[in-house]
Amino acid sequence: MERNEIIKGRGAQHQVANKFSLHSYEMRDDFLNYCAAEGEEATDPRTSFIDTFPKTIVNKVSSPDVGMEYSLNPYQGCEHGCVYCYARNSHEYWGYGAGLDFEQKILVKRNSVELLEKKLRSKTWKAAPIILSGNTDCYQPVERKLEITRQLLQVFLKYKHPVGIITKNALIQRDLDLLEELAKDNLVRVNLSITTLEEKIRQLLEPRTASIKKRLETVEKLHEKGIPVNVMMAPIIPSINSHEILPLVKAVAERGACGVGYTVVRLNGAIGEVFSTWIRKTMPDRAEKVLHQIAECHNGNLNDSRFGTRMKGDGKIADQVAQQFAIARKRYLPGNERPMLNCSLHEQYKDGQMKLF
Template sequence: MQEKDYIKGRGAQYNPQNIYKKDKYTVDYIEAIDDWEVENNKTIFIPSDAKSLVHKVDSPDVSMMYSANPYQGCEHGCIYCYARNSHQYWDLSSGLDFERKIIVKENAPQLFENFICRKGWHVTPIHLSGNTDCYQPAERKFRLTRRILEVALRYKQPISVITKNSLILRDADILEEMAKHNLIKVFVSINSLTEETRLRLEPRTATASQRFRVVEELSKRGVPMGVNVAPIIPGLTDHEIPAVLKETAARGAKWASYIIVRLNGQIGEVFKDWLTHAYPHRADKIWHSIESCHDGKVNNSNFGLRMKGSGKIAEIIRDNFRLHCAKNGLNKEIFEYNCAGLPKAVSTQLTLF
């Protein structure tokens, strides 16, 4: 890929073929096509009247039990994002389409309220951003996440959030109020302090300094905060673990977790194409380091291994992470959500308005 062909501000550099589509088209002789137009690089928002929002997560190595995602696709453009594969269910591509064609579930707040007001609902934490970031740039305009949090506070529904966007500070007033009732825990993903690395890996996310500002400001307001050092990419970001964890504790976070990158489904293809352009002289070393953490592949789907990996490099990462968590006093407290909810009579009254 030539420098002039590189699409700045995007992670993926092309659209791989959707695996669920049999037909495809290519440009072989562009001069022979009279009405050919190069696809616009601007983001397109696609409104959706969704049928459901909250889904049960059946995975033994993921702490969330229920997940809700008001947006499908994510303009952040993180090249490694596992959610890219899911864009193919919408008849789109896991590459550029995932970053440029964002599906907006306009009825998400109402679907959320309908779900937690069900007669048989036993109050359980619901995770926002289980698939795509609920505070991605689209949220500034559509405000679906804020409206969901307003519903959660009203019904005393516990929520967990993970994000890479400082836009979450807009909702500090709601988060602070939820924290008073033990209804919220927030994690911020930070895998590198190097701005050049972030711009390549996660082109439209907040800077590391902005994310740490989120940790610090929300911590001061009493919101339980953690940092997810994820994904750790061996050969590229693993050396930054000590510095990230030191800053995590300094900014007031109480917990830290990590995930080793895994390139499941079509993501391996998209990632490798990006890697050869972003780090041409280190591409092979980084690729083989990832393989060494997944038994010679770039993904291991087995529960218990897919997130943390296996082998020598994965063990070094694990031990280094644990050591620096201990040195910085992280993961010493246990957080318990308030799952009492509202009294049924009050909850029923609220649904009438």
Template structure:
């Protein structure tokens, strides 16, 4: 197969070899193009995951989907698809596993004896509002459970589909039980179509910030990832734009290409930006000690060298200029109605 062949609506240009497979099969291009996105129901026994990374502020995450249709070539979650026997390449975008029993599992989790409520982050791996959510409504049904139990929830998404659930979000906000993290790595629509093939348009993302903010739902904007010589010059403009629309905070994340994300991104970059591909890769290496990836806790967010420092300085300036007097308060856990211990405290 020709790695340089563009495939509309996806990031990966081919399937990468699964590092756990002894044998591999690569279909020819004609067969490859006939493969449609498939959705397979899986039946996990638990749905809430404790987050043990010391450099992450979240304590629990929840992912109703495995794999993601959005097609971002740099997605850090791609290698997790290999544990299911799939490829981190096009399989990650075309073979989606859905967890329809997630709401029942969440309710079971809330009823655990002695459970102490802490904010659960919807995502942490793949997007809870990817396109299939419009049909399946797993995330919407999870929201019903969060509201029923008065439990705090925070979202990470790239999709304006979250506005569909504004009715639940407004009710949760009345008790300070919800916040939204919206990923906006670029506000250049032409670049967005290439970087995030099946996410919401820039126009719709910005509209989502405005509508959520008008309804007093706190929004944090994530400029992730920042890719040198691609979107690294947008920091000030993005922060200014989203601040004016009502976002309460913003932060950025430098790109890192761990494990199988590296070949997916490199092929994508060579396909779409052959004129600057080597420049981009060399700049990333300059931030990552000569490598394209970084797994060390804390260091993976810092980067090193002049390029990384220049990017950080730009965003520090942008934050000081446009978010100096803004903040998002911690979500409340005092309204939780799940365990017997918490029910008794209400009386």
């Protein structure tokens, strides 16, 4: 494959060296030329799934500005391939790269369900919302086969425990039956990520996610079943989707979203290299403009780790985004509030059935 050729079906366009690794490698031109002449692939393009068996599954979240206290991720790495994904950096802690490795080497936590049940039965555990997909999407493609997320929802329902979900995959529609039962006791809230209304942009930014049409349909179906659904426009990328704020909020409000939120893109760690390489390949005409505008949102840098400002950015462009969102909420979602999840039932169901006394 030529170095400037776009890798279809992937967000990242190259392997990225793991900063924790003692060794690194690069693809030499003579090797690539040899592979091309022989009709061979220089690397294996297939996704591999690696079974893992962690000791714990519920993670305490210490960050003050991500809106969750506990998270649970049945998978590490994500085949969706969103080029901007903040979770890419976490793949380095598993010994892999944040580029193609993140999309092609998926760690499957096979004992997720048993660990969750053990946690919820613990005498010391006090109910608090646990968010599925605080890091990587619990409804990524392999979930269709493995159904780990569905089994986790069955455990949450059994123990009447509150759960939040973050996803950008319409596969969540498969579990409407469980979500509807959870919603009857105000035990679930869904956060559906919709970054753009333009399908061509979606295919470039998020190559293996559900289509925009399917995601809008998902908002509608969740609402029809009485399941609270909030839409996240995350992230907003200047000069790529920043012009879509009002039409996107209007579209999701018409389909029953109870709220909207957003983040401004930030390219921490290895993501800066992944994103910069990607945009210079896929959008060469506007690449430098976009990168400069992202930096303008973060005090002149592509990355931003400052609590309080890193999620929304600062400066003129970030202020314009905030103003547009304020207008969109006032126009299309006036007075809408996200309901607090119910934490009062779990104590009565700690052994899996309601206590009589």
